[in-house]
Amino acid sequence: MGLRIAGEAPAEDRHPADLERWLEAVRLHAKWLDRVEDGMPAVLTGLELGNVQAPRVRLSTAAFRAVSMPGAELKGAELDNCSFEECDLSVANLSSADLSRSRWLSARLSDASLSAANLNDTEMQGVGLQQAKAPGSRWMQSRLLHSDFSQAVLRGGAFQHATLLECVFHGSELDLALFYRATLQFCRFRQCYAAEANFSSGRLRNCEFRGCDLRGARFAQADLSGSAFLECTLSDCDFRGAQLKGCRFLGSKLAGARLQDAQCFGADFRGADFTQARGLLPRQMVQAMTDNTTILPNGNRGPAMRGGY
Numbered sequence: 001m002g003l004r005i006a007g008e009a010p011a012e013d014r015h016p017a018d019l020e021r022w023l024e025a026v027r028l029h030a031k032w033l034d035r036v037e038d039g040m041p042a043v044l045t046g047l048e049l050g051n052v053q054a055p056r057v058r059l060s061t062a063a064f065r066a067v068s069m070p071g072a073e074l075k076g077a078e079l080d081n082c083s084f085e086e087c088d089l090s091v092a093n094l095s096s097a098d099l100s101r102s103r104w105l106s107a108r109l110s111d112a113s114l115s116a117a118n119l120n121d122t123e124m125q126g127v128g129l130q131q132a133k134a135p136g137s138r139w140m141q142s143r144l145l146h147s148d149f150s151q152a153v154l155r156g157g158a159f160q161h162a163t164l165l166e167c168v169f170h171g172s173e174l175d176l177a178l179f180y181r182a183t184l185q186f187c188r189f190r191q192c193y194a195a196e197a198n199f200s201s202g203r204l205r206n207c208e209f210r211g212c213d214l215r216g217a218r219f220a221q222a223d224l225s226g227s228a229f230l231e232c233t234l235s236d237c238d239f240r241g242a243q244l245k246g247c248r249f250l251g252s253k254l255a256g257a258r259l260q261d262a263q264c265f266g267a268d269f270r271g272a273d274f275t276q277a278r279g280l281l282p283r284q285m286v287q288a289m290t291d292n293t294t295i296l297p298n299g300n301r302g303p304a305m306r307g308g309y
Contacts, residue, residue, distance in 0.1 A: 015048040022049055030058050051091075060098075070108075080118075090128075200238075240279065244288070264288040275299050282308045 022044070031039030042062040051071030061081040072092040079094075083103045090108045095115040104124040114134035122142040130148055135155040142162045150170035157177045164184045174194035182202045189209045196216040204219075206226040214229075218238040224247045231251040241261045249272035260279030267288040273295040274280060280297050285304035294302030298309045 015050070018047040018049055019052065022047060022052065025062075026054070026057060026059065029062060033058055033060060055093075075113075259284065269294050269302075269304075282306065285309075 025042040025044055028038070028040040029042040032041050033039070042059055044062065044067050045065045047067045047069075049067065049069040049072065051073065052069055053073045054077065055073050056076040056078070057074065058078045059082060060078050062079070063083045064087050065085045066087065067084075068088040069092060070088050070090045072089060074097055075093050075095050077094065077097045079102060080098045080100045081102065082099070084107045085105045086107065088108045089112055090110045091112060092109070093113045094117050095113045096117060097114075098118045099122060100118045101121045102119070102123075104122070104127045106126045108128045109132055110128050110130040112129070112132050114132055114137045116136045117134065118138050119142055120138050120140045122139065124142070124147050125145040127147040129152050130150045132149070132152040134157060135153055136157070137154065138158045139162050140158055140160045142159070144162065144164045144167055146166050148168045149172050150168055151172060152169070153173045154177055155173050155175050157174070159182050160178055160180045162179070162182045164182065164187050166186045167184075168188050169192050170188070170190045172189070172192045174192055174197050177194065177197045179197065179199045179202050182199070184202065184204045184207050187204075187207045189207070189212050191210070192212045194212055194214050194217055196218075197214065198218045199222050200218045200220045201222060202219075203223045204227050205223065208228045208230065209232050210228075210230045211232065212229075213233045214237060215233050215235045216237065217234070219242050220238045221241045223243040225243055226246040228248040228250070229252045230248065234249075234252050234254045234257055236256040237254065237258070239257060239259045239262045243263045244267040245263065246266050246268070248268040250268070251271050253273045254277050255273070255275050257274070257277045258279050259277055262280070262284060264284040265287040269285070269288045269290045271293045274297050275295050277297045282304060285296065286306050288304070290302040290304045292301050292303065294304070296302055296304060296309050300309060
């Protein structure tokens with residue numbers, strides 16, 4: 001069946017009735033957006049659309065429930081204020097799409113392209129974003145709960161003022177990502193590449209970074225209470241003024257890291273290498289837990305003593 005949406009012919013489909021319903025919903029929704037009398041907002045339920053071709057489609061405020069459209073072409077689509085419940089958009093192309101203020105519940109976006117997409121003020125819960133390609137995407141002031149970003153490419157992603165709870169980043173690319181003033185709780189970062197990521201002034205409570213490359217990352221003025229950096233590369237990181245109470249650094253290397261005015265009371269520096277760390281004074285070191293597995297800034301083994309290094 002020769003069907004056309006936004007000038008693109010879709011691939012052959014096994015559910016022509018669902019495509020007809022989709023086309024009619026898109027047509028009526030466009031009229032509704034334009035305030036034409038016989039327009040109607042789209043409520044799409046239980047459709048099997050496959051790799052439907054709909055670049056730049058206008059569906060702001062539409063509702064999607066149990067809609068399957070893996071591999072859909074939605075580049076530049078207007079999907080702001082939409083809701084997606086139990087939908088499958090894996091491998092979909094949503095690059096440069098407007099998804100701001102959208103709501104996602106138990107949806108799939110694995111392997112989807114979200115490069116330069118606008119996801120500001122988005123709410124996601126239980127969403128799978130494994131291997132999503134989202135460099136330069138924007139997530140400012142979003143609420144991301146129990147979602148999986150494993151192996152996602154989020155280079156240069158903007159998460160300023162976002163809230164993340166129990167999210168997983170395993171093998172993700174987060175270099176140059178911006179988490180300025182973001183709130184992260186119980187999030188797990190494992191084998192991530194996050195060089196020069198910026199977590200400044202953020203609240204990272206009870207988060208775990210394991211085996212991550214964070215060289216040059218910024219944690220200035222961040223609250224890292226109860227978090228852990230295990231076997232991480234933290235060379236040249238900025239921890240100036242950070243709250244490190246209950247924070248562990250076992251097996252991590254902090255060569256050249258800056259720790260001026262870091263609040264170290266209750267921190268656990270056992271097993272950490274602070275060789276050539278800058279601004280870390282003896283009075284800060286003695287406030288933390290150290291032992292003979294701690295390498296002090298002068299290269300000597302701990303524990304730190306009140307008299308100096």
